Amino acid sequence: MKDKKPMKPVFKEGAITSDFIGNSIYKHQTKTNIGAHNIFLGQVRADDINGKIVSAIEYTAYEDMANQKFHEIRELAFKKFDLTCMHIYHSLGTVKAGEICLFVFVSSPRRKVVFKALEYIVEAIKADVPVFGKEIFEDESHQWKVNS
Amino acid sequence: MHITIKYFGQIAEVTQIREESFKFSGNLVSELLDALHLKYKDLKNKDFKVAQNQELVSGDVKLTGDDIALLPPFAGG
Numbered sequence: 001m002k003d004k005k006p007m008k009p010v011f012k013e014g015a016i017t018s019d020f021i022g023n024s025i026y027k028h029q030t031k032t033n034i035g036a037h038n039i040f041l042g043q044v045r046a047d048d049i050n051g052k053i054v055s056a057i058e059y060t061a062y063e064d065m066a067n068q069k070f071h072e073i074r075e076l077a078f079k080k081f082d083l084t085c086m087h088i089y090h091s092l093g094t095v096k097a098g099e100i101c102l103f104v105f106v107s108s109p110r111r112k113v114v115f116k117a118l119e120y121i122v123e124a125i126k127a128d129v130p131v132f133g134k135e136i137f138e139d140e141s142h143q144w145k146v147n148s
Numbered sequence: 149m150h151i152t153i154k155y156f157g158q159i160a161e162v163t164q165i166r167e168e169s170f171k172f173s174g175n176l177v178s179e180l181l182d183a184l185h186l187k188y189k190d191l192k193n194k195d196f197k198v199a200q201n202q203e204l205v206s207g208d209v210k211l212t213g214d215d216i217a218l219l220p221p222f223a224g225g
Contacts, residue, residue: 042225061224062156062217065202090224102225122225130199130217131224132157144158145223 007071011063011092015099016041024087024105034084034107038114040122042102044095052137056096057145062130069129073121081117083108088121090131149173151180154217162190178207180216196220 012020021041028034047054070088077086084107091101102125106117126147133145153170155163172180177198185191197204201214 057223059224060157062154062199062202062219065199065217066224068202126222126225128222129224130156130219130222132220133223134157144220146221147223147225 007067008074008087010067010070010088010090011061012089013091013093015091015095015101016089016103017100020089021100021103024103028085028107031084031107033109035109036111036114037105037107038111038118039106040102040104040118041100042122043100044097046097047135049135049137049143052139052141054097054135055138056094056136057101058094058134058136058142059090059092059101060132060134061090061092066129066131070125073124073128076124077106077117077121080120081106081108081113082110083113083117086117086121088125090125090129094136149211149213151211151213152215153184154215156217157220157223159191159194159196159218159220162194163188172211175210176207177205177209177211177216180211181207184218191218194220 044057074086087105089103095101104118104121106114108114134142135145136142150169150171154167160166172183174180197219199217199219
């Protein structure tokens with residue numbers, strides 16, 4: 001490990017449930033210095049690619065490197081923005097169309113910060129973290145997703 | 149030296165394995181890639197980046213003996 005602080009676990013097997021997200025919001029009610037939360041939820045799209053519909057994405061990752069990158073993104077975001085807390089969860093394994101595969105949650109005393117911070121974090125995850133997505137079609141053939 | 153090489157996503161589909169210990173005597177990342185292209189012909193059609201010890205590296209970087217990973221385009225989120 002390259003940093004002293006422990007890394008927070010990011011990956012979760014399968015979809016991120018609305019219960020989990022709701023509970024995560026609930027847990028922040030005791031942190032009364034927070035005045036603004038902002039949440040990003042990535043959802044698997046049922047893309048139509050040449051007449052074939054995506055039914056799920058199967059996520060894999062270079063987990064050691066991905067955890068290191070998530071950690072770096074986290075540390076940098078805390079340096080750049082006045083955040084009270086930040087949570088990132090990403091799915092591994094199969095996530096069906098319509099289900100949530102990425103949950104980013106930032107909190108701050110003030111609202112303006114959380115808008116900027118959330119965009120920064122989500123874009124950094126898409127660009128820098130070695131996660132791979134296999135788009136499974138309804139006929140069980142597949143293609144590999146590329147972030148645009 | 150023996151270098152552990154990890155393959156992911158569509159690269160692992162080409163190599164048919166996720167990891168191997170590769171015996172290699174060259175110095176540079178680019179030389180290792182040449183050897184891998186000889187072993188896995190279909191790699192030439194694939195887009196990927198290379199990480200050494202979990203950091204992205206270019207071809208002119210020296211091999212350290214740390215793990216190498218071939219990473220296809222990222223698709224997180």
